[in-house]
Structures are given as C-alpha cells and as structure tokens.
Amino acid sequence: MRLTPLHEANAEQAELRDRITRRRGGVHGPFDALLRSPRPGALVEALSTYCTQESALPERLRELALLVTARHFDAQHSWNAHVGKAEAAGVEGAALRRLARGEEPRYTAADEELLHRFATQALVEHFVDDDTYTAALQEFGEAALVDLVIALGNFATLALILNTFQVDLRPDSEPPFPDVRGFRRVRAEHSPS
Template identity: 45%
Template sequence: MRLAPLTSLTPEQTELLETIVGPGVEPPPPFLAWARNMELAHWVENLGAYCRNRSRFPQRLRELSVLIAGRHFDSRSAWNAHYEQAVEEGVPAECLDRLARGEDPGFKAEDERVFHAFAHEMLYDHFVTDETYAAALALFGEDGVLDLIGCIGSFSMSAMMLNTFRIPLRDHLPNPFPETDGFPY
C-alpha cells in the first residue's frame, strides 16, 4: 500500500469514521484513505453512503454497480470486496464471471441487463444511446437514471482511489482479472 498507516486520528477524522462504521469498529482501508483529506472525505462519504444505502436500487443492483465500475478500472480490491455480496443478493455468479473476463455478462433479469448496458455505454463509449436511455428511463424513471449515474460515478472514484494507493481488500482471493498488469493486490 502506498499510504503510510495513520498512527493517530484527529477528532474530526474519528467522528467521520465512527459515523461510517460505528464507534470502536476498525474502519476499512478505503475510508482511512479518504480521511486523510477531511474536506474531500465529507463529500465523498455523503455520496458513497447514499449510493451504498439509500439509492433507489435494490442492494443487488448497488452491488452490481460496484462490480461494473471495479471491472472497468481493473480494481481487484473493489471486485473482491463486493463479489460475494452481489452473488448473495442474487446476481448470477456465471454472469459476473463473464463480466470479469470482459465478456458480455448475459444477464437474464431485465433490470440487470439494462443497468449494465447503461453503465457500460457510459464508461466505455462515454455516451448512452437513445435506445439504452429509453430502456433505463422506462424501467428506473428519471430519478433512477440519476441514481445509476451517481452510483457508477461514486464507485468509479473509489476504484481509482483503491488502485492509485494500492489498497488491498481481501487480497487472499485470486485476481479476477489476470490479464491486467495492475498492482498485485
């Protein structure tokens, strides 16, 4: 990891971290990284908390959004931290395994298929086709489309931070993207 351990926390950092994980609970490394810049951490955590806990999507699609962003940025840490939860929430493992290999995941559920198509076009093409936008709007509504954009944006930022600072999460798991030359975590 490129960041030195935090040896002590300011009262402001302690308050933020306790708000996120609870008093006396060891915060996961990503939150410790953001806590190094408290001005930014406040905004990042508000968006992240909304996307993790309050967006209009069921937890299954929230977890899928982490994995889509994690795959786009080749973030093994993000992937390994959320893969099992996504499967437990009902995202088919075989679809996620195809996503990890860079293949069409072949989602059968309409919401997963449209969610992935929208996110994929946004991340890879930088634009969303009229057809995909109309499908997302019909399925998720305008507020849902905005939540989708916000969740992918938030989890993309987290994946970039994990990669930049080489923060290992569940590094005992195998690399889901063996073709990448990223850091070995």
C-alpha cells in the same frame, strides 16, 4: 498501500474514522485513504453509503452497478468486497464470473442486461445512446436513473482511490481479474507480442 499508516488522527480524522467504523464495521479499502482528507472524505463516504444502501435502485442493481464500475476501472478490492453481496442479492454468479474475465456477462435478467449496457456506455463511451437511455428511463424511472449515474461516478471515485494509492487486497482474498496483476494490466497469454 502507498500512503503511510495514519498513527495519529486529528479531530476531523478521528470523527470520520468513528463514523466509518460505526457504519462499516471498520475502516477498510478506500475509506482508509479518505481519512487523509476528512472533509471531502466524509462527503464521499456519505455518498457511497447512499449509493450502496439507500438509492432508488434495488439492492441487486446497486451491487451490479458497483461491479460493472469496479471491472471497468480494474478495482479488485471493490470487486472482492461486493461480488458476494451481488450474488446474495440475486445476480447470477456465472454472469459475474464472465464479467470478471472481461467477457460478455450474458445476464439472465433483462434489467441487469440493460443496467450493464447503460453503465458501460456511460463509462466507456462517455455518452448513452438514445435507445439505451429511453429503455433505462422506462425500466428504472427518473429518480433511479439519476441515482445510477451518481453511483457510477461515486464508484469510479472509489476505484481511482483504490488503484492510485494501491490499497492492498485483503490477505484472504484472491485477485479477481485474469488481466490484472497487482496494480497493472497485463497482456493475455494468447495475445500476440
């Protein structure tokens, strides 16, 4: 990690560290970086908790939204921390492996396909077309759709923290994306020079 270890925490940092530890079993990933700026860090952590645990979306779709965002931002740490949770919640592993490789995921569940299309349009195009918006509103409802957009922004924030501060993968995990080495994108071996 690019940030130096936090050996001595001030009162705000210690309070946030204790809260994160109670909620998450320890300070890992982007949350270690958030300790450096505890006031906004506490807000980002609280929003992350809401997005992953309390949102109006079902758990399966919350986890999928996180993974779509993680892949969009090449956030390997987030991917590794949540891919098992997504599979346990019911997202098909084969679709997630295709997503990790940068391929079309081909979800078997229609709501997963719709969430992916909505999230991808929002993250890549920065706009969501009328047909996708209308279908998502009908499928998820207003509250869940607002929660989805908020979650995409929160997950993007965490991905930017992970990549900017080069938060290391856990020692027991493998890099999940074939086109990312460390903290840089690499060309596919089959692409022309």
